[in-house]
Amino acid sequence: MQNEIWITGIGICSSIGLNQDETLSNLEAEKSGLTLLNHLNSRFVNEAIVGEILLSDNELADYSVFKNTPGVHRSLFLADIACREALNQAGLSSLEMNEVMILNGTTTAGMTETEKEYEAFLRNHTTPSSYRARMVDCGCINRSLTEKYGLKFHSMTFSTACSSSSNAIINGANLLRSGKVTRVLAGGVDTLSRFTINGFNSLKNMSLSPCKPFDKDRIGLNLGEGAAYLVMETASSASARGREAMAIYRGGISTNESFHITGSHPEGDGAYHAMKLALEDADLDPADIDNIHAHGTATFDNDQAEGIALKKVFGDHPTFMSTKGYTGHTLAASGALNAVISILGMQKRKYWPNLGFEVIDPAHRLMPVVRSGDMKKPHVLINSFGFGGNNTTFIISNPSGCM
Amino acid sequence: MYVISQYHLWRSIKPAQEAYILPDMSDLLDKNEIRRLGVTVRGAVYSGLKCLQIASVQSPEAIITGTGKGCVSSIEKFQEDIITYKETALNPSIFIQSTHNTVNGLIAIKCDSEVYNTAHVNYDQCIFNVLTDLETHFEQGKVENGLIGFFDEYTPFDDVLYEAGGFNSSTMVTDDDKSIIWSSAINFFFIQKKYLPGAISILSYELYRITETAKIKEFITSLSGTKNEVEYVCGDNNTYEWENFYLPLLPDGINSKVHHFKHKWGECATSTASGISEAMGKFQSESNSDSIQYQVVLNRVLDLSFEVVVLSRAD
Numbered sequence: 138m139q140n141e142i143w144i145t146g147i148g149i150c151s152s153i154g155l156n157q158d159e160t161l162s163n164l165e166a167e168k169s170g171l172t173l174l175n176h177l178n179s180r181f182v183n184e185a186i187v188g189e190i191l192l193s194d195n196e197l198a199d200y201s202v203f204k205n206t207p208g209v210h211r212s213l214f215l216a217d218i219a220c221r222e223a224l225n226q227a228g229l230s231s232l233e234m235n236e237v238m239i240l241n242g243t244t245t246a247g248m249t250e251t252e253k254e255y256e257a258f259l260r261n262h263t264t265p266s267s268y269r270a271r272m273v274d275c276g277c278i279n280r281s282l283t284e285k286y287g288l289k290f291h292s293m294t295f296s297t298a299c300s301s302s303s304n305a306i307i308n309g310a311n312l313l314r315s316g317k318v319t320r321v322l323a324g325g326v327d328t329l330s331r332f333t334i335n336g337f338n339s340l341k342n343m344s345l346s347p348c349k350p351f352d353k354d355r356i357g358l359n360l361g362e363g364a365a366y367l368v369m370e371t372a373s374s375a376s377a378r379g380r381e382a383m384a385i386y387r388g389g390i391s392t393n394e395s396f397h398i399t400g401s402h403p404e405g406d407g408a409y410h411a412m413k414l415a416l417e418d419a420d421l422d423p424a425d426i427d428n429i430h431a432h433g434t435a436t437f438d439n440d441q442a443e444g445i446a447l448k449k450v451f452g453d454h455p456t457f458m459s460t461k462g463y464t465g466h467t468l469a470a471s472g473a474l475n476a477v478i479s480i481l482g483m484q485k486r487k488y489w490p491n492l493g494f495e496v497i498d499p500a501h502r503l504m505p506v507v508r509s510g511d512m513k514k515p516h517v518l519i520n521s522f523g524f525g526g527n528n529t530t531f532i533i534s535n536p537s538g539c540m
Numbered sequence: 541m542y543v544i545s546q547y548h549l550w551r552s553i554k555p556a557q558e559a560y561i562l563p564d565m566s567d568l569l570d571k572n573e574i575r576r577l578g579v580t581v582r583g584a585v586y587s588g589l590k591c592l593q594i595a596s597v598q599s600p601e602a603i604i605t606g607t608g609k610g611c612v613s614s615i616e617k618f619q620e621d622i623i624t625y626k627e628t629a630l631n632p633s634i635f636i637q638s639t640h641n642t643v644n645g646l647i648a649i650k651c652d653s654e655v656y657n658t659a660h661v662n663y664d665q666c667i668f669n670v671l672t673d674l675e676t677h678f679e680q681g682k683v684e685n686g687l688i689g690f691f692d693e694y695t696p697f698d699d700v701l702y703e704a705g706g707f708n709s710s711t712m713v714t715d716d717d718k719s720i721i722w723s724s725a726i727n728f729f730f731i732q733k734k735y736l737p738g739a740i741s742i743l744s745y746e747l748y749r750i751t752e753t754a755k756i757k758e759f760i761t762s763l764s765g766t767k768n769e770v771e772y773v774c775g776d777n778n779t780y781e782w783e784n785f786y787l788p789l790l791p792d793g794i795n796s797k798v799h800h801f802k803h804k805w806g807e808c809a810t811s812t813a814s815g816i817s818e819a820m821g822k823f824q825s826e827s828n829s830d831s832i833q834y835q836v837v838l839n840r841v842l843d844l845s846f847e848v849v850v851l852s853r854a855d
Contacts (some may be wrong), residue, residue, distance in 0.1 A: 179627060180626065180627045180628075181627070243661075244639070244640065251619075252619055252622075255616065255619050255620075255697060256619070256623055258697055258700060259620065259623065264700055264703070264704050265700070265701065265704050266704065267704050267705055267706050269704070270700075270701040270702070270703075270704035270705035270706075271705045271706075273609070273701060274608060274609045274661070274663045274809070275609075275640070275661040275662065275663075276608070276661065276662040276663035276664070276665065277663075279662060279665075280663075280844075290747075290749055290845075291665065291668065291747055292662060292665060293660060293662055293665070293669045293672075293673075294660060294661050294662035294663075294669075295658060295659065295660060295661070296610070296639075296640035296641060296659050296660075296661035297640075297641045297644075297657075297658055297659050298639050298640075298641060304658055308658075308673065308676075311676050311677075311680065312672075312676060314680065315676045315679055315680060317672070317676065331622060331627070332615075332618065332619060332622070335618075335622050335627050335630055335635075336618065336630075336632070336635035336638075338627075338630070339630040339631065339632040339635055340632045340635070340636075341632075391656055391657070391658060392654055392655065392656065392657070393603070393644075393645070393648045393653060393654055393655065393656075393657035394654060395648045395649050395652055395653055395654050396649070397649070398636055398642060398645050398646060398649065399636055407654075410654065523641070524636065524639050524641065524642070524645065525639065525641040525642055525644055525645025525646075525648075525657070525659075526645050526648060526649070526657070527641060527644075527645070527657060527658070
């Protein structure tokens with residue numbers, strides 16, 4: 138038990154809720170957060186289907202401790218909302234907060250503001266404010282949160298596209314195992330931006346209708362925005378302050394498939410290796426896993442590769458689902474969102490259906506869960522795959538064990 | 541940790557206006573890659589592969605990079621195209637190259653590497669992050685070696701951001717030279733866990749808040765107290781920085797040689813890596829053969845943090 142890594146607090150905000158309660162309520166109602174794009178200055182407004190938090194930046198500020206701080210952008214508001222929920226749940230004193238190292242995953246960071254500033258610069262040679270100028274890099278979220286909350290000065294930011302927050306979680310666990318830190322706040326955030334919407338549209342893998350993960354007729358992803366974070370600590374550290382585990386981090390791995398800069402190996406080789414190695418790291422067999430929270434972006438190539446890989450590891454009838462039909466694809470935040478949603482599920486001993494699925498894909502003939510079900514085993518396997526061939530898988534467990 | 545090989549490219553922008561000193565890359569990149577890839581992606585991928593070639597390593601056991609802001613010119617180009625083409629007919633290649641781990645992914649493809657591969661994008665803390673990440677993998681027995689690399693790119697819009705952000709004469713510079721020499725820089729190192737003859741050892745690395753001057757001085761003094769032949773490689777840009785930020789940190793009454801690297805390498809988020817490359821060059825230089833035993837790289841990154849890296853001749 139002393140070597141275990143415990144998750145003692147979680148926080149989440151996305152298009153299905155600004156906290157755990159709202160998220161759980163929408164999951165239980167099987168209610169999607171996908172809507173027509175609203176808040177961006179883009180030709181895709183009222184055209185693209187996205188998982189957007191339906192609050193303007195000014196409205197979001199009311200939920201954040203950064204409300205009156207100049208230069209703050211949407212990513213920091215979302216990160217703050219989710220981080221504070223996780224830290225509050227972990228019940229850390231201000232002294233204990235000093236030992237918390239933040240590991241963040243993000244790709245966009247201040248992109249929503251940077252794209253406005255850059256356009257103003259190109260058109261009118263306008264100079265951004267000093268506050269904005271210091272909030273454009275990915276590390277600005279850590280700098281702001283560290284200072285505001287009084288966290289450990291040393292932090293990490295991972296940017297490996299859609300696997301960024303999973304890399305933050307896996308590396309947080311590695312640092313805890315190594316004894317370099319006793320407590321981490323790990324997760325990620327990304328917001329919708331004109332940059333990413335146009336980027337994914339240029340790749341021709343964005344769907345203008347609600348996504349259909351793992352469905353034969355899927356035509357692409359819906360982008361989303363959100364943030365999710367876990368407080369992870371050694372069992373001895375948590376026990377010493379009288380806390381119990383909400384979930385246990387069992388093991389995980391980050392690998393590269395060295396195949397194509399954006400595409401997945403068609404036979405799912407990279408996803409297969411990530412899942413196999415994560416199971417080895419967790420000292421578990423495929424049969425020990427209750428359900429798989431898949432990456433499942435609903436792009437043709439990703440879902441085919443992941444489906445084939447799932448079949449190779451788990452056989453013909455794995456219990457798996459993608460929750461992109463609820464939140465959209467939140468890019469860097471997606472792995473952490475999957476983790477928090479799975480932990481919410483563990484507490485209810487439930488998993489929720491894969492929205493949008495209708496027809497089995499002949500490429501692997503696997504069917505995701507289409508109705509909510511009861512967890513019978515304690516372990517959930519979580520996948521996140523990113524551009525650059527970056528594949529991550531980690532496993533979290535219910536501390537109460539099996540039913 | 542032992543540095544087996546290093547390779548670097550850099551470009552100083554102000555005031556030198558020099559271009560990258562770009563080598564012929566056709567020995568490691570094909571024609572299409574040279575044509576299609578942006579200058580920093582291309583330079584970083586080439587540097588990573590060259591570093592492996594120098595170390596006679598086909599494929600490393602880990603690939604870990606650090607960058608302050610990534611390949612900024614690709615990001616800016618895609619933003620510009622969004623405006624120019626009104627969000628239509630955009631080139632996905634530019635979007636892909638703007639992704640922070642594209643350099644890692646391309647190196648992995650080129651050297652057929654299916655191992656741990658990640659990108660730290662944490663501005664001034666990247667050097668500390670990457671070394672911590674690799675060291676943790678060494679300690680846990682997961683890998684025996686790794687390719688680590690740092691790249692940062694300067695563009696004219698950066699100049700606007702830096703000036704607006706307050707990184708100007710009032711906080712950073714000097715009486716005699718009112719500008720920081722912003723630069724693009726690429727530095728790659730192949731590092732292994734076990735000693736190899738001729739390797740340079742990374743004895744320790746530390747990251748401090750810039751206000752922790754007493755702690756930094758205590759650390760540096762503890763090194764010089766035990767080591768007779770310490771030289772310092774300092775990241776000051778000019779007289780003002782030297783006198784106000786660096787000199788007060790060095791042990792009182794030192795006799796050691798002090799080298800300065802930013803007038804040559806310029807400033808960027810990962811400039812400590814340039815300091816390490818500078819120190820590596822001094823170790824490897826014929827004229828310094830065997831004379832330098834220890835080098836301490838001291839670097840203040842903008843007004844954010846202070847990094848200290850201690851290197852020693854391992855033989």
